[in-house]
Amino acid sequence: MTYAPPSAEQAFALKISAGIEELAASERFAAASADMVEAIVEGIGQFAAGEFAPLSRVGDTQGARMIDGVVMLPAGYAEAYRAYVEQGWNAVSGPEHFGGQGLPFSLAACVLENLGTANMAFSLLPMLTVGAIEAIEKHGSDEQRAMYLAKLVSGEWPGTMNLTEPQAGSDVGALRTSATPILKGEHAGKYLIKGTKIFITWGEHELADNIVHLVLARTPGAPAGSRGISLFIVPRFHVGADGSLGAANDVKAVSLEHKLGIHASPTCVMSYGDHDQCVGELIGAENEGLKCMFTMMNSARINVGAQGVMVAEAALQHAVAYAQGRVQSARAGSPDKTPVAIIEHPDVRRMILRMRALTEGARALLYYTCGQVDRAALGDDAAKTRADLLVPLIKAWGTDAGCEVASLGVQIHGGMGFIEETGAAQHYRDARITPIYEGTNGIQAADLVTRKLGMENGGVLASLMAEIARDAGDEAGLAALARDCAAVGEWMRDSASLDDKLAGSVPFQTMCAVAVAGWQLLRQSRAAEAAGGNLARTKPVVARWLLDHLVPEAAGLKASATAGAALLYALDRESLAS
Template sequence: MAFSAPVAEQNFVLKHIVGIDALAQHARFADATPDMVQAIVEGIGAFAEGEFAPLNRIGDTVGARLINGKVVMPEGFVAAYKSYVANGWGSINAPAEFGGQGLPFSMATVALDSLGGANMAFALCPILSVGAIEAINHHGTDRQKELFLPKLSTGEYSGTMNLTEPQAGSDVGALKSTATPRGDGTYQIKGTKIYISFGDHDMAENIVHLVLARTPDGPAGTKGISLFLVPKYQVDADGSIGKANDIKVVSIEHKMGINASPTCVLAFGEEGECIGELIGPEFGGMRAMFTMMNNARLNVGLQGVQIAEAATQKAIWFARERVQSAKASGPSRESVAIVEHPDVRRMLMRMKAGTQAIRALLYLASSYVDRATLGEAGAQEMVDLLTPLAKTYGTDMGSEIASLGIQVHGGMGFVEETGAAQYYRDIRIAAIYEGTNGIQAADLVGRKLAMQGGDVIRNHLAAISADAAEHSGLSALAAATADLTEYMLAADVDDRLAGSYAYTNMMAVATSGWLMLKQLRAAQTDIANGDTSAFLRSKVAACRYYLDVMVPEAIAYKGTAMAGAELLYALDAEELAA
């Protein structure tokens, strides 16, 4: 079964959730004409199907390999990446002044949606480059922008971010990498970084590492951290590639999934010759890195959409092909395709509806990124609110849908040759990296809940309630979430954190349900106007299933979120192990 880019679905969500036509009314995004949007959606879909999708299996079975100190990608990857560069797919949202197309971030989201659905591990490389472009564009010097952004925009260079160290996982403030001034405005970088996705590979001319490190006498914790641009190969003033920087690939991890994404341990400056440049002010590293991380968190949430789409397509195909047992209510005892059995239908509808819900959530977040770029009042607050929802719910639902895909396949799903298991193995990391989903939930009930004294969330839920009066289940969920918000605002820190994950999911389902209601109305309107396409009938069914079955489930999160922390600490650490 070949992957098929969800072009009709993407166009529908761009129109009714993103509001791409309204974005194109602004001079900044005037090039996002209907013809351009259609060309990108169809073009990247065809490219993903033809170039990335055929490499998904070899990427999983062969994977990236470390040979003589260098990472070698599986056969076909280098050629496909060069085709990606040549066709300009990496430049969609890149700044126009540095060779990019300057189109909305929403359109780059569509591109990554198709690429990652075809091959999630491969699409990780462009995701990281998008984040590097953001960080350099916002915090770099004019010289750094002119030297690095044009080639990062095309994909001739790729980017990474280097935070994690062996002794410092999510606690970034514990990092020990150093940056010592060399007297000429550059710094000598020294230290070890782990879990660096695409930390080395043979597809791009150069790799631009963004590295967090400490300068001498910097204060302890995150306040003493600065960000440095450290290329794999030094770049001369005229833009030509110079000598290799002192960066060693110590190893690549042997992982559960995303085997075509080389996850590297990198040693910087073992020979004392690793040269980096400061990005942004000294001690401003976390602010600069969060520009990249917040972008990446949305794109990691999008990985849940990518895998959900691919797993759903495969499961539906298998369910239509696999013949087993008679239908309980059927007129005969003759075996039928398993797609006819109610429990298989339950799983397939949950997969289909869940995929559409998280796509709408991620696309909505991307639209607010664009609106924040345009300076729209309140848009940045919505990006801040939606990011932990999109990252957490997107990746959790992607994992659930991949697991359901295995279940639909039955025993064959547990056999690697069918390919169903790869989706689950690939997506499982997404709830962990770029800030675990628990950290996202803590961020929601910490910094995001406190925005404007809670009014950002109150206003968001009020908008949902006002628009959802016709749907009792969604109205009830919005009201319950609003009540829970007030509890969270008044709760002490342990109780708030204990309920943070349930609260995040409740908020995400309420928001996603609202978006599915919007799509339901739009589809019903189109049908009433004479469009009786299979796509619209499918859209109506998926929206109804999400609203009538999945939204009511989320009410139960309220009790979980209000249970408090006492039970979590009923046992001390020693008793917990008994």
């Protein structure tokens, strides 16, 4: 598939929503100069278009395969990943002490956005490595940092997350993988890991010399539930004190999942300790594994929200190209009965404008969230709590937007969209996993109403919505939505039962996300009008669509958000299922 990098859009979102120039004024991010930002945005776009995009279709049709116990990718994947590592793209935001460039997380998000729009399945490989770097940097020992971080930062060794087990889906506390201390021998002080993990993204492949698995497991006598979970580094190959690779560890992929989409991403069933010789190293203290893992999960959830933007951009480009080339019927009401390209028909234009508003709105929310993460890294406590609030919004609404845009892309193709050869269906299939993994969107909503609403006694949400309402100016609809979000949040925090909160959590989450996305797109629109150029023509129209159509839809969710849970339990289980 072809990919035209939306570099101008990305650079503008970085400037207005992430505030990259303000970040560059700090000592820590001083290297993020205007020239550097432009070089990264343009460079990664060209790289993704040239190296990752041509592999997207073959990755979908051939996919990852297991042959004689070896996980294989289609031709070209190994070379493209090697080029990605050699050109330093994986190291953009990595710690400088371990070979990274130390640039803002916002710029790393731009790198991943381009990779994922070009080839979403392939981009999952570097995406998970980001989380492994964070977990080891923040919770690992000096020895572990020295042994693993340089290779992870460069991308030479990718990382994985190993949480889910067959009997324990979202309930991570139900996991059974064990970690038994090794008391003597060359691995004394480490642990023998034994268990099975499922749904492990890029758990096994031949694109790198080593893979660094981060695995949740239980030590002997650990408390039940999530309080008794520890985190371990389990390398695919043992690593010597000098960094050299030794013998294979006792870990392997036993099968690949057959999935609806992202076929080029090997989703593995992983077996640890088949021969009772799988060695792992504890990260942090025993029974604090979930705390360490959440370091990975927050960045992963933001990046999954970014996948919504990725697949939306890809589906939008695909649909617009088709709509410009597909000639069918005369324009309604036109005296000229000559058939026109379907992009001239009102309903197709409605769909394209909706796709653009969702895509650009989700991108604005993404880069605003990333900018808050970067400010938190500079020691801004208010930005940290705001980022914590925004994480479920971008993860959930970003992925919901991606699914809707991909679906609209199929619709614009008409019957041809339902035919695999056109490629529109691939975006639809690839998108559907994003509202599920890294915590389903329902789990994100539960996190929002049970944890995030209580931050600073409701002050974090209240201050965000007050800022949106003030900045809305004469945009009465956006200001009213922000006030409604604040009011619903106050009701949930002070008056609603837990069941009532959870019953209204998903519509409330959508209300909040649309309010923030609309605000950021409004800010971009104002800045674009002042700057001139093509964005001065397109951005106000796209922002206007979001404000006139998506904001009223979100405002209409208030009744659902406050309806309570009584009707959900009006039928017993048998009646509900009958």
